[in-house]
Amino acid sequence: DAGVIQSPRHEVTEMGQEVTLRCKPISGHDYLFWYRQTMMRGLELLIYFNNNVPIDDSGMPEDRFSAKMPNASFSTLKIQPSEPRDSAVYFCASTPGGNTEAFFGQGTRLTVV
Amino acid sequence: SQQGEEDPQALSIQEGENATMNCSYKTSINNLQWYRQNSGRGLVHLILIRSNEREKHSGRLRVTLDTSKKSSSLLITASRAADTASYFCATGPAGGTSYGKLTFGQGTILTVHP
Numbered sequence: 001d002a003g004v005i006q007s008p009r010h011e012v013t014e015m016g017q018e019v020t021l022r023c024k025p026i027s028g029h030d031y032l033f034w035y036r037q038t039m040m041r042g043l044e045l046l047i048y049f050n051n052n053v054p055i056d057d058s059g060m061p062e063d064r065f066s067a068k069m070p071n072a073s074f075s076t077l078k079i080q081p082s083e084p085r086d087s088a089v090y091f092c093a094s095t096p097g098g099n100t101e102a103f104f105g106q107g108t109r110l111t112v113v
Numbered sequence: 114s115q116q117g118e119e120d121p122q123a124l125s126i127q128e129g130e131n132a133t134m135n136c137s138y139k140t141s142i143n144n145l146q147w148y149r150q151n152s153g154r155g156l157v158h159l160i161l162i163r164s165n166e167r168e169k170h171s172g173r174l175r176v177t178l179d180t181s182k183k184s185s186s187l188l189i190t191a192s193r194a195a196d197t198a199s200y201f202c203a204t205g206p207a208g209g210t211s212y213g214k215l216t217f218g219q220g221t222i223l224t225v226h227p
Binding site for chain 1: 161206213
């Protein structure tokens with residue numbers, strides 16, 4: 001397996017634009033996580049899914065953020081409209097079961113200008 | 114808020130020395146994990162210790178867990194310049210509606226000088 005695949009690797013967008021980040025988890029993994037990493041706030045859990053169902057979205061900062069997992073092999077994180085304070089590295093991770101080792105993608109570095 | 118908090122925030126040592134990082138957490142856990150992150154890359158899993166375990170080894174890594182104090186430590190022995198990275202602890206809850214949730218601490222930045 002190629003591991004967790006995220007796209008794009010880098011995204012630069014203007015304030016107010018819609019941004020969509022994509023993630024393909026490892027095949028057979030039941031859990032998928034979205035994290036955001038910044039210098040100020042560290043690694044924050046935004047939302048996680050179990051079997052494509054969102055379990056906890058309490059980390060999603062505001063209504064501008066939304067995440068979907070339409071099937072077991074694909075998830076998106078959308079920001080609309082984007083703001084400069086959304087600039088961060090966004091990571092997707094998957095695990096084969098609850099409370100097991102997480103496998104991370106390489107991240108998407110988002111810059112909102 | 115972060116479940117785990119690492120200490121120290123930064124650690125600078127010479128090659129060959131041992132490096133010890135600590136993690137404290139707040140709620141009951143099923144397990145505690147340690148990850149490594151090289152600059153600009155994704156996190157890589159190092160070791161997992163379950164709540165009923167007290168110590169675990171993997172190569173040059175030694176992890177301890179004290180559930181009564183809600184704390185863990187990661188020891189890297191005979192450090193190498195290639196060990197330079199950020200190290201994070203992560204906790205998985207004991208159960209309930211948050212089962213499977215993996216929450217990370219702020220991390221310790223380790224610099225090993227050749």
